[in-house]
Amino acid sequence: MGGIEPFASQPIDRAEHELSEFDKRVDALVNLLSHPSRALMRVDEMRNSIESLPPDEYDRTLYYEKWIHAVAEIMVAKDVIGEEELVLKLADLKEEDGEEA
Amino acid sequence: MSGDHHDHLHTHDDHAPVGATEPRPEYARLERAVRELLIAKGVLTAEDIRKQIELMDSRTPAMGAKIVARAWVDPAFKARLMANAKAAADEMGVDTSNSATVVALENTPERHHVVVCTLCSCYPKAILGVPPAWYKSSAYRARTVKEPRKVLAEFGTSLPEGTEIRVVDSTADMRYLVVPMRPAGTEGWSEDRLAALVGRDSMIGTALADTPKN
Structure with a gap:
């Protein structure tokens, strides 16, 4: 990001923001999964996943949204979670939320 | 908030706030x-x-403040902090076992350090807690390396022209703790009283330690 436009011409929003419960849970998942006792992900893998987002998606995605995207991608890539079971689980939750699966 | 989350994707601000709002x-x-x-x-x-x-x-910046205050009053501790900040933090009861290397940087009248992570948002969380949203923002990360004096001024920190500003870029493997200068007029103060002058931003380098109020 060093010196990169348009960011280098933008004002810094200095407002303080509390973390949401979602933010905290995602942060906890990353810490637990990357702890040496599990060693299921590393920060470089997370960055690789986040930086592979298309630029427009990157821009509109919140900080911890990017993190959970990376966690899911890495867990599936390492077969800790099966891709199919994740898709099924998401469909279930979507139905629970009252959206068309 | 609207039930249609697509509204969120077409706001005027293309750069979503960090850590501020509920997820989609x-x-x-x-x-x-x-x-x-x-x-x-x-x-x-x-x-x-x-x-x-x-x-x-x-984990809050109060832990870092205790470490800084100890360094101000105890030269031997300060030497250990500058040599190995993680070990010095452990001494103060801060568990840094799962943390990357932490390097302490001392601010002096000649040289002021300010920390940024241009790649992402690396921060000494074990010592300072979670980083502020602005630390993770694209603007802070892009601008601090380019115009640090102007960025510091926006944070209300104006340094003498003669003070060198050294911008330090955090990485996944190495984090930084800035040790701000001890304010004048605090001679003989207890560590607890001193620690109350050490704000989070002074340990990132965007601010100085507070000056004592009468």
Whole structure:
């Protein structure tokens, strides 16, 4: 990001923001999964996943949204979670939320 | 908020606020799905997550302030802090066992350090807690390396022209703790009283330690 436009011409929003419960849970998942006792992900893998987002998606995605995207991608890539079971689980939750699966 | 989350994708500000708002529904579901699957598989437990969040909530810049105050009053501790900040933090009861290397940087009248992470948001969380939203913002990360004096001025920190500003870029493997200058007029103060002058931003380098109020 060093010196990169348009960011280098933008004002810094200095407002303080509390973390949401979602933010905290995602942060906890990353810490637990990357702890040496599990060693299921590393920060470089997370960055690789986040930086592979298309630029427009990157821009509109919140900080911890990017993190959970990376966690899911890495867990599936390492077969800790099966891709199919994740898709099924998401469909279930979507139905629970009252959206068309 | 509108029930149609697509509104969110077409706001005037293309750069979403960081850590500020609730996630979009698909990301909320993704977190729940991943968490529940990991628990079902025994990779981690709900209790692990609860304890990890408690630990996060317990970590505040007050820990860093205690370390800085000790360094101000105890030259031997300061020498240990400058040599190995993690070990010095451990001495003060701060658990840094799962943290990357931490390097302490001393601010002096000749040289002021300010920390940024241009790549992402690396921060000494074990010592300072979670970083402020602005530290993670694209603007802070882009501008601090380019015009540090102007950025510092926006934070209300104006340094003499003669003071060199050294911008330090954090990485995944190395984090930085700035040791601000001890304010004048604090001779003989207790560590607790001194620690109250050490704000979070002074340990990132965007601010100075507070000056004592009469």
